[in-house]
Amino acid sequence: MSLRNLRRIFAVAYLALFTFVFIDFSETFSSGFTNGLLYLQFIPSLLKFLKVGGLIATGFIVVLLLTFLFGRAYCSFLCPLGILQDIMARIRAKRPRYKYLKSWNIVRYAILAIVVIITLMGSLFLLYMLDPYSIAGRIFSDFVRPAYYGVNNFFVMILGFFNSYALHHIDFKPIPWQGMAITGALLAVIGFMAWKWGRLYCNTICPVGTFLSLISRYSLFRLKIDENSCISCNRCVRDCKAGCINLKDKSIDFSRCVACYNCMDSCREGSISYQWAFGRKGSDVAEETDPTRRSFVTTFTGMLIGLAALGRADKLFAQRRIRNRGANQGAQVSAAGSKPNRRSAPITPPGSYNHDDYRNTCTACHLCVTACPSHVLQPSFNELGIFSIMQPHMDFRSGFCNYECTRCGEICPTGAIRLLDLETKKRTQIGKVVFHRGNCIVRVDRTECGACSEHCPTKAVQMVPWQGLLIPEVNPEICIGCGACEHACPTEPYKAIYVNGNPVHQVAKMHESIGDRPEESELDDFPF
Known part of the structure; x- marks a missing residue:
């Protein structure tokens, strides 16, 4: 063959x-x-x-x-x-x-x-x-x-x-x-x-x-043309997808050869073969340059350097955009869900350790996006900065980070998300919970809810008595930032409870075993 x-x-x-x-x-x-x-x-x-x-x-x-x-x-x-x-x-x-x-x-x-x-x-x-x-x-x-x-x-x-x-x-x-x-x-x-x-x-x-x-x-070892047997039939040139065979010199620019081996099959004379690279002529060609390209290179180089400068500026202002996004969008909303969620930092997955390390290692291949069973990992637009576009981030409107899952760390090919053992992952704090009572339907609509508390795996959100109802109370110290509460919260367009990202991931405190529950108006039925 x-x-x-x-x-x-x-x-x-x-x-x-x-x-x-x-x-x-x-x-x-x-x-x-x-x-x-x-x-x-x-x-x-x-x-x-x-x-x-x-x-x-x-x-x-x-x-x-x-x-x-x-x-x-x-x-x-x-x-x-x-x-x-x-x-x-x-x-x-x-x-x-x-x-x-x-x-x-x-x-x-x-x-x-x-x-x-x-x-x-x-x-x-x-x-x-x-x-x-x-x-x-x-x-x-x-x-x-x-x-x-x-x-x-x-x-x-x-x-x-x-x-x-x-x-x-x-x-x-x-x-x-x-x-x-x-x-x-x-x-x-x-x-x-x-x-x-x-x-x-x-x-x-x-x-x-x-x-x-x-x-x-x-x-x-390089592909070379035997000048003695080559009849210049041009078949190899027609089949060379890299365009690197020059029959005038009977030479191959091996730096551009992509090793498709089409030329070897098309040559009926058997004039092209792998040979020891040194001591024989046939594959080394002088670099051909076109002076007219220099203006293109200069322009292109300037554009790329400009993009790099913008990228550095974008990194500096990324957190400011995150803080201001909610305020700019929420001016005309009233009632439940009216107070904007002001995140000071985006949320990156457990195992990414910190935002800078993640942004400087992730190549946005989206393998983790396809593998995430809860769909919480989604390609970003400007959540991580416009020059980190398409790098995955934690989107708690799409899902939440499963407490028992380490799939993204298992398959990340670059080390941007490093594999954590399950017990370490369960204590890795990628963000902290924030509760806006003014957005909560318990306060605004005077109705029972408790969706956030029901879904919290660490009990960082608990229901406490409030005016004959139960309202959430949060403990950020034991929160791991999984986003289950934010995903479950029914208020729109802004959540009553959300996760504020940690620029550098921390370790959450161990939560105490749940002993006494509030005696007033226990949640008998999940409202959703």
């Missing part, structure tokens, strides 16, 4: 498993399987190694070794976005025919340098916007998963007419339209580039592809 066919089989199998991991709603795959599947994803592995360390985070080293030996094997059959591009390139009436493309070395190296600089400055925005794994994760989470769930629920409805219950309905929260718009725009641009020029994104914009290209320049 040829290398090309082996690559195709492995790539299709890998993409299929990758897809199922992101649409799995019943935890069919264990966290160990998921971690193993994503072990070789370059950026998540690198970030996890820097934050957590250990053998589980050494996948990027394996990728570097493969690249040093054989070139960009990661881009060939391990990069989910690269495999998607190959599929999209085939969606055309005729078989794609490529041609040799001049290298955009100044552009791609400038992009890589700026991404590295901005990342070192403390913002992952550009990195996760361009990282192929993260883009692929958002595509499957934001588009493929809802489509799959929708088809499933449609068949559930159809089968219900025949009294068949082979399938069951799947509840899911729609992705915010802003995040879908950004992911959709990236998908459209990358898809068009793949359809028109093959792997141009990988060799021009992708920071991972550019970084690996630097290493592949020194690979021990």
Whole structure:
């Protein structure tokens, strides 16, 4: 079997498993399987190694070794976005025919340098916007998963007419339209580039592809053209999705080669093969640059630096926006739910430790969003700052953090959400409860409620006598910020009880066993 066919089989199998991991709603795959599947994803592995360390985070080293030996094997059959591009390139009436493309070395190296600089400055925005794994994760989470769930629920409805219950309905929260718009725009641009020029994104914009290209320049084994047997038939050029074969020089720019092996299969003379890299001519080409591109690079660089500056400013003003959002929206509301919820900080999941660490490690792949059984993890818009857009946050209108669950920490590939043992997680305080009596329907409508107290797992919310009724009383010290009370609170548009985030996660005090309950007007029935 040829290398090309082996690559195709492995790539299709890998993409299929990758897809199922992101649409799995019943935890069919264990966290160990998921971690193993994503072990070789370059950026998540690198970030996890820097934050957590250990053998589980050494996948990027394996990728570097493969690249040093054989070139960009990661881009060939391990990069989910690269495999998607190959599929999209085939969606055309005729078989794609490529041609040799001049290298955009100044552009791609400038992009890589700026991404590295901005990342070192403390913002992952550009990195996760361009990282192929993260883009692929958002595509499957934001588009493929809802489509799959929708088809499933449609068949559930159809089968219900025949009294068949082979399938069951799947509840899911729609992705915010802003995040879908950004992911959709990236998908459209990358898809068009793949359809028109093959792997141009990988060799021009992708920071991972550019970084690996630097290493592949020194690979021990490279694809080379035998000048003596080559008849310049041009078949290899037409099949080269990277556009890196120059028949004029009978050379291959191996730094841009994505190891698809199409050229080896298409060459009937057998003139292209892996060879020891040193001592023979055939793969090293001089970098071709176009002076007219310099103005583009200058403009593009200025734009990216400007974005970085805005990102730093956005980080400084993120908390101010959170505090002011409620006040700006609540001026015309009266009665229950009229007092705005003023959060001083957003809420990040247990195991993220603090906001800065989380924002500087999460690549917004949305794997935790797809895995969260209570749907409390949702992509953000500006809750964490506009330059942390699409990084997941705790949205207590969508759900609450299950007291017995550690799923997000088990499967997070970057270490942004680190795995906590269950007992530690149960005492990790990601925020503290705040009660606005003026919003509570017990006070405003003079009716019994108690939804918040019923749902609180630590009894940080208890009902106490008040004017013949029972009204909530909170103890922030034993609150863990799970949001069960906020999710259950029926007041709109602002909750009578909500969680204010801790910028740095703390440890909640142990709550005392519940002894004496209020004797006045015990809650016999749950009102909802």
